[in-house]
Amino acid sequence: MNEVNVSMKINGKTVTGSVESRVLLAHFIREQGGLTGTHVGCDSSSCGVCTVLLDGYTPVKSCTMYAVMADGHEITTVESLAVGGKLHPMQQAFWDQHGLQCGYCTPGMMLSSIALLKQNPNPTEHEIREGLSGNLCRCTGYNNIVKAVQQAAQVMNQPELAAAADD
Amino acid sequence: MFPASFEYVRAHSSDEAFAHLQQHGSDARVLAGGQSLIPAMRYRLARPAVLVDINPIKEFSYLREENGFLVIGATTRDAQLEFAPFIKDRYSLITAVSAVVADPIVRHMGTVVGSICHNDPAGDWTATALAMRAVMVVRGPNGTRQVPIDQFLVDSYTTAVNEGEMALEVRIPIPDAHTQGSYQKIERKVGDYATCAAAVQLAMNADGTIRQAGIAITASGPIAMRVAAAESMLVGQRPTLELLKAAAAEAPKIASPNADQRGSSEYKKDMTRVLVGRGLKQALERLGVTA
Structure with missing residues (x-):
């Protein structure tokens, strides 16, 4: 097993996990982060439903990035948009x-x-x-x-x- | 689908990446933007045992002009070219291509050097590099060497980068004020492989003759290809509509596109002629030259 330790900030909160290097960022966000607002659609980098923001405002397809590539980085998902019940x-x-x-x-x-x-x-x-x-x-x-x-x-x-x- | 299991190694410097690649040889692949490699791994078309991630190498991300060349580093993203004002001002071919590579999100991760190294039969950057006569810089066991793009692109998904080596940058001659380009691409939808595409760049002499022509077609054979016969037909001549037509007619002669859901081989061949013709006309328009 090619396990790696991965730690990243998702919506300001540190999420860590020991995962296989082949785990995609989308799955890390959903499974380790427990944030299911990031969807998985085409699974082939075409549809963009898995888009999250990397280190501020860079949009990336989280199904086309390994979770380990985001180690030490900051991810923003849809869950962070509404603040205190007020919609973005x-x-x-x-x-x-x-x-x-x-x-x-x-x-x-x-x-x-x-x-x-x-x-x-x-x-x-x-x-x-x-x-x-x-x-x-x-x-x-x-x-x-x-x-x-x-x-x-x-x-x-x-x-x-x-x-x-x-x- | 999940990719096959692989060992992940992170490189923080060129030396570190090179050492990993030397150690693992043909088992290893360089991971840059990953926008072609990761989907290929997910389809199990690629199963590298080791990925050497070069994204953490800060000194690999640059886009600058030096000694007459535009120099693009190994982790410089497509979007960096798309949004750089100096590119928009002076590089019409790069401006055109950087707006149609894959889709806007993919362009934030995808890299120019990575795309050229991937050498997909339908690559946009490979055709552009041919038209602009780029040079690749490759690091090997005996130091770095420069490889002209025509020698760099060997066959589908195969380049002059040997086992244990890596491409460091692409160097593109800076177009002067009398040089313009055009990128013509037919695609069924954003993000699909091109049905056919053509990259064109023309440089003019003061007397109204063509000084240099760069013409390449992609998605038209095993790799992007230079239409050398069209280039030599144009150089030294004054552009006329007949000449442009004759030059464009050279493209289908070297094209060998596969028939697929995007069109028949005959249709795609003819589109190489149409797109080269359109590209030549648009480049001349941008030069303010009437054919």
Whole structure:
């Protein structure tokens, strides 16, 4: 058995485990981290549902990375988005714009969208579609996902909008 | 599917990685971005006994211009090229290709050097390296050596990197102000293998003749291939539509694409002609030259 000790911060919390070197990051997050919001879809690096953020805002497909490669790194998953029961502006936007139906692609879709807005805070519709082209959705037809990212971009650029919505 | 079991070793320096590779020989593979290798391992198409992870080697991640070359390190990600402003300003072929390699998420992990070393028959970076006349730097037991890309790409998934060696960087001649390129790719969907693609770069003389032409096609045979006959037809000539057409017609002569769900062999062959033609036209447009 090629076991390795792996330790990483997932959503700010240290998760350690002795796992086989062939264990993929997605499975480490789900099984060692107990965080099942990171889904596994195509299992072949195509669909993007397993997307998580590495060391800040770098989106990576956690099914195409060995857990041991993330040793000593920081991972952000969908579970970290809502704080104290309050949805992240991206989650709120997906809710408001009906950016999901079955919801299976949604964690990866939202994390990719957050990474996209970090790189480009005011994307055009075309840039959103291009930026999310590594994430597949088989329900929505993408239009409402694009609208959700547009709403989130607006809110995240003007936090007072989010505050006003709470009143 | 899970990959076969393997021993994982982490390298923190070039020397350490090299020592591991020397020790394990043909059992070992270099793990860079892993975006081709890991899926291949998951399908059990690759079963290396040892993976030498070079990602922790900080000095392998660079993208800089020196001595007339753009130099790309062994762990430099595709996305670093895609988002570097100086690339966008002056490297039209690299700008075009870096937006269509795999998908945006894969480009955050995938590396240029790794992709060239993988030498997939449908590789985008291999075709680009041919069109730009890149040189690979390989570390071997007798020190480092430079290998022109034409000699580096040996056969499908096979390069001039021998057992126990590793590629350190790719060096691409910096295009001057009279050089432009184009990347033309047909794919069924983002992230799929190309149905066919062509990389083109043209450099002009002050008198309006073509100084240098780089033309390569990919997903059209066992490896990306230089269309040498088209290049020599163009060099020294003034571009005319007839000349471009004749040059593009050279591409299908060397293409040997496999028929698959993306199209018949005849269709793909003809697409090499179409895409080389489009690439030449777009490169000339970018140069402000009317054919």
